[in-house]
Amino acid sequence: MVREFREYHTKDAGIFVRVKRVLWEGKSDHQNILVIDTETFGKMLILDGAVMFTERDAFIYHEMLVHPAMCVHEGPRRVLIIGGGDGYALYEVLKYPVEHVTLVELDRKVVEVCCKFFDKAGAFEDERVELVIGDGTKFVETTEGKVDIIYVDSTDPVGAAKALFSEQFYRNVHEVLGDGILVAQTESPFYHIEFIQGVKSKLTAVFQNVHFYTVPIPTYPGGWWSFVFASDRYTPYEIRREPPADLKYYTHEIHRAAFVLPKWVEEKLK
Numbered sequence: 001m002v003r004e005f006r007e008y009h010t011k012d013a014g015i016f017v018r019v020k021r022v023l024w025e026g027k028s029d030h031q032n033i034l035v036i037d038t039e040t041f042g043k044m045l046i047l048d049g050a051v052m053f054t055e056r057d058a059f060i061y062h063e064m065l066v067h068p069a070m071c072v073h074e075g076p077r078r079v080l081i082i083g084g085g086d087g088y089a090l091y092e093v094l095k096y097p098v099e100h101v102t103l104v105e106l107d108r109k110v111v112e113v114c115c116k117f118f119d120k121a122g123a124f125e126d127e128r129v130e131l132v133i134g135d136g137t138k139f140v141e142t143t144e145g146k147v148d149i150i151y152v153d154s155t156d157p158v159g160a161a162k163a164l165f166s167e168q169f170y171r172n173v174h175e176v177l178g179d180g181i182l183v184a185q186t187e188s189p190f191y192h193i194e195f196i197q198g199v200k201s202k203l204t205a206v207f208q209n210v211h212f213y214t215v216p217i218p219t220y221p222g223g224w225w226s227f228v229f230a231s232d233r234y235t236p237y238e239i240r241r242e243p244p245a246d247l248k249y250y251t252h253e254i255h256r257a258a259f260v261l262p263k264w265v266e267e268k269l270k
C-alpha cells in the first residue's frame, strides 16, 4: 500500500513524501516518534509530526549548526549539546580535538531509536562523550562546570523545548559559557520571523554579540532555516580555524555568506 507522510507547516501548506516503509512508530514519555524510509529523502526521523532530519539533507543542518562556532573559537575543549539525541551534531563536534562533550537529551527513546536506524549514533560510543538524559534547561541551571561552546539542537519551541528559548535559559547559559559561544537553532525566517525577533531581544539582553545566520533545508518549513550565534567575546566574522576535510556543505565562504541576511529579514532583526 503506497503511503504518504504529510507535515503541515501552516494550516494549508506543508510538505509530503511518499513512504516506502514505516521502520518504527511509537510514543515515548515525551513525544510520538516515527522513522520512515522514503523515495526521495531516504530515512527520516519525525517527532510529534515534525521532520527532524532526513538522510538526504541532514548534512546541511548539522554542518551549519556545528562548524561556524568551531572555526571561530581558538580551541574549544569542553562542549555541551542540548537536544541532538540523534547523534548527528555530536558526530560533527567529535571531528575536532575536543576533550569532553556532554549531550543532554530529554528523551532516551530518541537516542535508542536513532542508534537502531541511523548511522551517526555511533558517536555516543566515543570515550569523550557523556550522555545525560534530562531537561537541558534544568541542566544549565544546576551544572557547575564551564564549557566553551553550547549548541541547542532542539525541537520546535513547544512543550519541553519552549524553555530553551527563554531569557532565563539564556542567562543560565551565559553563566555556564563565560566568554564562550552559544549556537541555537531558531526556526524558519519565512514562517517564524516574529519568533526570531523575540529570540533576538532576549539574547541581546544577555550577550554582547548576537548574530543570526540562515541555511537552505529542503525538508524544513519554508525550505529555509535559521541559527543564532551569541557570545560576549567572539563574533562570527573572525574565522580562525580550518574545518574538517570531509564536509559537504560548510566552507569559510559559506560561513561568511550565511550571516548575510535578506533585506526584509535584516530590517526585521534591526
Ligand code: SAM
Pocket (backbone or CB within 6 Å): 030, 047, 052, 053, 061, 082, 083, 084, 085, 086, 088, 089, 104, 105, 106, 107, 110, 134, 135, 136, 137, 153, 154, 155, 160, 161, 162, 164
Ligand atoms: N538534529 C535534528 C535537527 O535537524 O533538527 C533534530 C534535533 S533533535 C532530534 C531534537 C531533540 O531535542 C529531541 O530529541 C527532543 O527530545 C530534544 N529536546 C526537546 N526539548 C528538550 C529539552 N528541554 N532538553 C533536552 N532535550 C530536549
